[in-house]
Amino acid sequence: MKLGYYPGCTLKTKAANLEKAAMASLDHLGVEYKELSRWNCCGAVFSLTDDDLIHQVAPVRNLIRAAQEDCDTIVTICSQCYNTLARANKLVRDDEEKRDTLNRFMDEEPDYAGEVEVVHYLSLLRDQVGWEKLREAVTNPLDGLKVAPFYGCTLVRPEEVAIDGVDQEILEGFIAALGAEPATFSAARECCGSYQMIAHPEEGMNRAAKVIGAANRSEADALILSCPMCEYNLGTRQGDVVAAHDGLSRVPTYYFTQLLGVALGLDSELCRLDLNGPAAQELLVDKKFIAAATV
């Protein structure tokens, strides 16, 4: 397998805390990859209108870049990038007529017929590294940390691109491999409100409140996420959400890759916990997973 890494726009800007620990962890685990030298924003949402091929151009161009760099597989960390690229790839593979139209529209580009495989980072960990090997690589097990796994929507729906079946529980397997305890979390596969937080903030906040309420009821110490949109709704805006809804309490949020980096004993500065707010750092210091000096 020749693995390419597609970063996407948010990981290179606001979500450095999603990217940095992820890439350092792959190096640490001996997974070889190369970051695509050219890419563009995937468009963030997969176009759902049948006649709207123009919005498939952005994701498909990224797949062409990967093919040009001789990658047979690309990995994404952001779950929305994963969903958009994987669905566009499936469209190209399954729909001959649309594939042909797209290829003719992008006449200057090499033809593309779905040769590249799109995988999410979590699938790569499960299928290439394996939970057993990951567990062995953990030098700083997250003992006594109860973690609520948040899949949201785009990792698990629609079914044709789901990284996990209903019972397979990839994030739970991941959490256990880090030595932490997965919480039973009723909102694990619910929507965080997505772009409604921008378009209709009140309704977005109500949705986020339901997810945070479920995290509280699960008695988790922390909530883990894989998408900068989810992090904005459930992390950045959490103070506002908790203030506006009775009976909610705060719960630190992390990208799953940050806890991975901490458990692998990587330099905690790499994990960019400074971007998560003080509560996230304090919890890890309290639990003695990281040294206070790095806060």
Add this chain to the structure above:
Amino acid sequence: MASIPSPIHPENLKAVNKIAELSGQNVHECMQCGTCSAVCPMVESMGFTTRMGIHYLQFGEIEPVIKAQIGEYCASCHTCVVRCPRGIDVPKVFEAVRQLVLRTNTDLIKPQEIPKDTMAEAPQIAFVSTFRKLTS
């Protein structure tokens, strides 16, 4: 045998076909069970339920669905797609309604009204997806 007159007003047939063309979905397959509304995280914000939205569309009545803002509030979370016993891709149906509005060069949000602190704080992905979904 006597032919049964179509319950769909002839003028509305065009609308029925347009939704089918944009979404690739046949709303007449819906049996009105309401499962999609029961699982929908955004249904409380809509003017009426997703089930009712599909019902209006079965008769080619697009205007009430637009007024109920179902397309605007649908977060494309795909929860209903997993659950619909008739295999209807509900977010595709409501995306079609949303597109019919956007394609008249109408924006469903005013980017200039997004508060400054939101602009500063929110990640790129939030803006890309908002503008993709709600601006023309």
